[in-house]
Amino acid sequence: GLRVGLLVFAIVGSVGVFAGICTVIYCIYTGVCCGRKKIHNSVQPTITRGSSSTSHASSNNPPSRSLTVRRQGSRALWRQRSGTSSAKHADRAEEFSFEELAAATNNFSVENRIGAGSFGVIYKGKLSDGKEVAIKRGETGPRTKRLQEKENAFDSEIAFLSRLHHKHLVRLVGYCEERDERLLVYEYMKNGALYDHLHDRNNIEKHSSFINSWKVRIGIALDAARGIEYLHNYAVPPIIHRDIKSSNILLDANWTARVSDFGLSMMGHESNKDLRPLSAAGTLGYIDPEYYSLNVLTAKSDVYGFGVVLLELLSGKKAIIKGENEGDDPISVVDYAIPAIMAGELGKILDPRVGKPELNESEAVELVAYTALHCVNLEGKDRPTMTDIVVNLERALTLCEDSHGSISSVGISIASD
Structure with a gap:
């Protein structure tokens, strides 16, 4: 009887230890993966003092700092305001090259200019497939503050329009983000403002x-x-x-x-x-x-x-x-x-x-x-x-x-x- 009891105890103990090890491995794995996915899948804004201070500090960076460092503030601000990650702007929005959009607007000619929006000039364009679009090109310039404002506006519009779909809101078609260039592509509104x-x-x-x-x-x-x-x-x-x-x-x-x-x-x-x-x-x-x-x-x-x-x-x-x-x-x-x-x-x-x-x-x-x-x-x-x-x-x-x-x-x- 004692032998059988010890045998049962050993079997149960082994199973328990094995289950515990599996649980620890699972928690570590899911913790890492969820940590990576959390920002991408979030639909609620994550307003924290940390992200605010990051954004504020970034806006004061001198021009000599790298573009990557300058962008940290705007990306943190975007996550704070939209709950989405700037790494993947929008699975519904197409990413265009700057070359494509330059060709679509006749190299952003004055004749194609149709207006201005927040921190950008708007041009009428025709994509390679013949589709007419409106393209907003963010203002370019050496001033750090202006660059920060432009990026905040760029990030905001992608964050909002990529998830807002309503017949009385202008639809975002795509975007372009190359070097210092920030462009947004909208459906073309034929009768203007x-x-x-x-x-x-x-x-x-x-x-x-x-x-x-x-x-x-x-x-x-x-x-x-x-x-x-x-x-x-x-x-x-x-x-x-x-x-x-x-x-x-x-x-x-x-x-x-x-x-x-x-x-x-x-x-x-x-x-x-x-x-x-x-x-x-x-x-x-x-x-x-x-x-x-x-x-x-x-x-x-x-x-x-x-x-x-x-x-x-x-x-x-x-x-x-x-x-x-x-x-x-x-x-x-x-x-x-x-x-x-x-x-x-x-x-x-x-x-x-x-x-x-x-x-x-x-x-x-x-x-x-x-x-x-x-x-x-x-x-x-x-x-x-x-x-x-x-x-x-x-x-x-x-x-x-x-x-x-x-x-x-x-x-x-x-x-x-």
């Missing part, structure tokens, strides 16, 4: 432009609103664009609007907590005054910028309006339009190129105006959400085709925090 149509010097009367129609303008506003709503409510984590303006709303061949340029975008918090970036960013005339003065960023900052775009669509005026006479101070479209809207004198500020709204359009235009009024409230808590705005614009578009119903009967969807 909303800004160019609204403020074209040749657009002087109703028949000068396709967008000189209240129905078309409201449709464009609704498309853009849906794109921004997706960023705020359906992207995980949420994304705050930070540079909503008419030049970042592009129009495709069918006049469908898409939001573009994510070079300044930042991850929001799913808990809707405030963000405090290092410094306020955006464009004069569109930037949220609360964000600018307090450096507190929320999704409502995008709402303010979109409110300015709505006022542009209504009035035909630029975000910053130059004085009519020499020496006159410029004023914002907000200061120009809001007093008239509040006084019930909307007709005074409507774009004369579109003309007076017809019976079935007047209520729709009023609904857009009152939505814009709430969007540009000084305090973010008093502004509507993008979902509220989408609901209002959907109703406004319906009103353009329906002479029945009124603002008093349908109500205005405005919810504040």
Whole structure:
């Protein structure tokens, strides 16, 4: 009996030791592999003091440091903001050579230049397969700070657009990263930027432009609103664009609007907590005054910028309006339009190129105006959400085709925090 017991004990002990060794080997193996894969497979931002300090230290590197060292900060910042690794930019985005993109744009000729975005010039190009694209080439120069900004914008756009897919967001086709060159390739938007149509010097009367129609303008506003709503409510984590303006709303061949340029975008918090970036960013005339003065960023900052775009669509005026006479101070479209809207004198500020709204359009235009009024409230808590705005614009578009119903009967969807 003792012999059998010892034999059983020896067998069980051997099995236990073997299992323990296998467990240790497995843990070491999976630990190493997961450590390598963690950054690549992550979908949540990894915000740590370590990565922040790395980014900050990198931005202060002197020009004599190697390109590899200079890039560490931007890569850490990218992982912090997107949760993805810069080693594999996007499995859906194609990597192009600089030579290919130079050939596609006739060596980046002035004739191919179609605009500018955050830290880059945009060119129209045709790839070897005949596909038309828009190519943004990052600015080149010896200044380290400018290089850092360019790389941050480059990394941000790839990080966001490679995982965002929505009919009202411009799609990323691919990228190029060679030496100091940083290029992004987007689908080509045949009808350009909303800004160019609204403020074209040749657009002087109703028949000068396709967008000189209240129905078309409201449709464009609704498309853009849906794109921004997706960023705020359906992207995980949420994304705050930070540079909503008419030049970042592009129009495709069918006049469908898409939001573009994510070079300044930042991850929001799913808990809707405030963000405090290092410094306020955006464009004069569109930037949220609360964000600018307090450096507190929320999704409502995008709402303010979109409110300015709505006022542009209504009035035909630029975000910053130059004085009519020499020496006159410029004023914002907000200061120009809001007093008239509040006084019930909307007709005074409507774009004369579109003309007076017809019976079935007047209520729709009023609904857009009152939505814009709430969007540009000084305090973010008093502004509507993008979902509220989408609901209002959907109703406004319906009103353009329906002479029945009124603002008093349908109500205005405005919810504040």
